Amino acid sequence: MGERIDVSVVIPCYNTERFLDQALTSAEQNSRHGIEIIVLNDGSTDDSLSIMREHAQRDSRIRIIDKQNQGYGATVNRGFDEVRGTYVAILEPDDWVLPHMYDDLFEYALSFEKGALPDIVKTPYWRVWMPTTSRERLLHCSYYHRIEVDHQPFTLSECPRLVQHHPSIWSALYKAAFLRERGIRMREVPGAGWVDNPFLFETMCQAQSIVYLDRPYYCYREDLPGSSSATRVLKLSLKRWHDMADVVDRLCPEDDGIRRALTVIGFRYAGEAIGRGALDDEELHGMLESVFSRMRPDDILALENVSPQLRRLAFELPRREVPAISGMGYAKALFSEFGYSIATNGMGFALVRTGVYLERRDRQDKRSADYVS
Numbered sequence: 001m002g003e004r005i006d007v008s009v010v011i012p013c014y015n016t017e018r019f020l021d022q023a024l025t026s027a028e029q030n031s032r033h034g035i036e037i038i039v040l041n042d043g044s045t046d047d048s049l050s051i052m053r054e055h056a057q058r059d060s061r062i063r064i065i066d067k068q069n070q071g072y073g074a075t076v077n078r079g080f081d082e083v084r085g086t087y088v089a090i091l092e093p094d095d096w097v098l099p100h101m102y103d104d105l106f107e108y109a110l111s112f113e114k115g116a117l118p119d120i121v122k123t124p125y126w127r128v129w130m131p132t133t134s135r136e137r138l139l140h141c142s143y144y145h146r147i148e149v150d151h152q153p154f155t156l157s158e159c160p161r162l163v164q165h166h167p168s169i170w171s172a173l174y175k176a177a178f179l180r181e182r183g184i185r186m187r188e189v190p191g192a193g194w195v196d197n198p199f200l201f202e203t204m205c206q207a208q209s210i211v212y213l214d215r216p217y218y219c220y221r222e223d224l225p226g227s228s229s230a231t232r233v234l235k236l237s238l239k240r241w242h243d244m245a246d247v248v249d250r251l252c253p254e255d256d257g258i259r260r261a262l263t264v265i266g267f268r269y270a271g272e273a274i275g276r277g278a279l280d281d282e283e284l285h286g287m288l289e290s291v292f293s294r295m296r297p298d299d300i301l302a303l304e305n306v307s308p309q310l311r312r313l314a315f316e317l318p319r320r321e322v323p324a325i326s327g328m329g330y331a332k333a334l335f336s337e338f339g340y341s342i343a344t345n346g347m348g349f350a351l352v353r354t355g356v357y358l359e360r361r362d363r364q365d366k367r368s369a370d371y372v373s
Contacts, residue, residue, distance in 0.1 A: 004034045005034045005035070005036050005085040005086070006033040006035065006085055006086050006087065006106050007030070007033065007035050007036075007087045007088075007102040007105075007106050007173065008035075008036050008038060008079075008082075008083035008084060008085030008088050008089070008176070009027050009035065009036070009037045009038065009089045009102060010038050010040070010076060010079030010080065010083065010090050010091070011023065011037065011038065011039045011040065011079075011090075011091045011092075011093055012040050012042060012072055012075040012076050012079065012090075012092075012093070013039060013040060013041050013042060013048050013052070013093045014041075014042040014043065014044055014048075014072075014075075015045060015046045016044075016046075016093035016094050017044075017046040017047040017048045017051060018094070019093060019094040019095075019096075020048055020051045020052070020094075021051055021055075022096045023091060023092070023093045023094070023096050024039070024051070024062070025096075026091075026096040026097045026098070026099070027091055027097065027102075028055070028059050028061070028062075029097075029099040029100065030099075030101070030102045031100075031103070032100065033102070033103050033106050033107075035061055035085075035102055035103075036061050036062075036063060036083070036084060036085060037059070037061050037062045037063070038063050038079050038082050038083065039052045039055075039056075039062060039063070039064050039065070040064075040065045040079050041064065041065065041066045041067065042068075042069050042070060042071070042072075042075040043067065043068050043069025043070075049066060052064045065078065065079070065082065070188070071188060071189055071190050071191050071193060072186070072192045072193060072195060073185075073186035073187050073188040073189055073193060073195040074186070074188040076090060077186050077188065080176075080179060080185070080186075083176055085176060086106075086117070086176060086177075087105075087109065087121070087173040087174060087175055087176060088173065088174045088175075088176050088179065089102055089105075089170070089172070089173050089174075090169060090170045091170060092170055092220075094221055095128075095170070095218065095220050095221055096219050097217050097218050097219065098126075098216075098217045098218075101217035101218065102173070104213075104215075104217070105121045105123065105172075105173045105213065105217075106121075108121055108211065108213050109173065109211065112153055112209075112211055116209070117175055118153045118175070118209040118210060118211045119174070119175050119178040119203075119206075119207040119209050119210065120172055120173070120174055120175070120178075120203060120204070120207045120209075120211070121172060121173040121210075121211050121212075121213065122147075122171065122172045122210060122212045123171045123172065123212070123213050123214070123215060123216060123217060123218070124140065124141045124143055124144040124147075124168075124171065124214060124215070124216045125141050125168050125170075125171040125216050125218040125219070126138040126139070126140070126141070126217075126218065126220065127139040127140070127141055127220060128219050128220060128221040128222060129222060129349075131221040131222060131223075132221075138219065139344075139345045139349060140344040140345055141165065141166065141216065141220075142165045142166065143162070144216065145214060145343075145344065146161060146340075147159055147161060147162060147214065149212065152211045152212065153209035153211050154209075154210055154211075155207065155208065155209070155210060156204045156205055156207065156210065156252075156258060157252065157255050157257060157258065159210075159212075160257035160258045160260065160261040161261060162204060162210070162212070163201060163204050163258070163262075163265075164261035164262075164264040164265060167196040167197050167199075168200075168218075169196045169200050169203070170218055170220070171216070171217070174203060178206075178207065179203075182206045184199070184202050184203055184206065186199055187199075187243070193236070194236055194240045195240075197240040197243065197244055197265075198240060198243040198244055198247055200244075201244045201247040201248065201262075202247050202251075205248065205251040205252050205258065206251060234269075234272070234273040234276060234278055234284060235287060237269040237272070237273070238269055238273065238284075238287045238288065238290075238291055239287070241262075241266050241269050242290070242291070242294070244262060244265065245262060245266075245294050256299075259296065259299060260302065260303070263295050263296070263300065263303060264303060264305075264306075266291050266292075266295060267303065267306045267310060267311075267314070269291075270288055270292070270310070270314075271306075271307075271310055273287075273288060274288070274310070274313070285317075288317055289317045289318055292313070292314040292315075292318050293318040295314055297315070297320070300315065301325070304329030304330055304332070304333050305330070305333035305337070306330070307327075307330055308325040308326065308327045311325050312325055334354075337354075341353055341354070
């Protein structure tokens with residue numbers, strides 16, 4: 001193939017025959033620019049390879065790499081090694097994208113070409129809520145309409161909120177030269193391994209130019225049985241938080257906004273672990289203490305969207321003096337979040353989401369309060 005490649009779409013696959021046809025079909029629905037689709041079969045034992053071959057026979061833009069099982073990170077890295085495009089995208093084989101996502105994002109990147117093409121083109125995404133059930137519907141993600149910048153391109157320091165939500169590394173384009181020149185790779189561990197977390201911080205912290213288009217294209221199936229989010233290991237999430245903290249310590253140790261965004265993530269992972277009994281597990285107890293020890297006291301106090309009980313525990317567990325923490329800001333933050341949910345996804349979902357959130361938060365707070373008392 002001698003034509004110019006504008007976007008290389010990397011699709012790492014392991015036993016995803018149920019959804020792979022939809023993922024490939026959606027990637028193929030880009031026609032205005034040079035697209036290559038690199039599908040990597042990571043030792044699948046189902047019919048995934050046959051589905052790849054059927055699509056490759058119909059679309060010459062598809063390249064198949066059939067390899068032994070190495071895990072998500074190593075498979076994506078192999079895809080990075082093979083890309084020929086100006087930009088790189090990642091598509092999970094159990095998700096799909098709306099038509100012309102990659103065409104549109106490439107054109108958006110070109111609109112900023114006065115100096116140089118941006119390192120990253122970022123977008124929100126669609127949450128596929130209750131996937132594969134009769135209640136399935138598309139919902140806006142938690143940072144839709146919330147990324148506010150005075151100018152574009154920008155850096156993460158100018159909008160740290162970009163990293164405090166779900167990592168969503170697949171709702172973006174990355175300039176291939178940027179990844180190569182900065183030596184950015186996925187961590188290679190068995191299985192999925194939550195390697196998207198440090199990759200998010202590595203790319204965003206190193207990028208000199210980010211542009212954001214507040215239009216969702218990527219459709220992310222949440223909590224599918226067997227997915228890494230549905231079978232998340234509490235110890236792994238806390239370990240990956242330390243990996244993200246290591247990136248911040250190395251690249252932007254004095255950036256208050258980025259450190260505060262990292263602290264938000266730490267509380268999210270710690271809160272889930274506590275709600276599931278982590279304080280009663282010796283190893284998890286130690287990991288929580290380690291996470292809280294790396295949080296700066298000023299950041300803990302500033303995060304009013306975190307419950308007072310959980311913030312007190314962040315002081316208590318590492319044996320630091322516990323300051324007075326008011327609950328007024330937390331109540332206001334909950335009300336604001338409820339309003340945002342109504343505005344973006346409707347009253348029905350806002351009520352369901354709030355109910356689930358309060359139930360989970362009640363478990364966390366009771367366990368936290370029992371420990372502190």
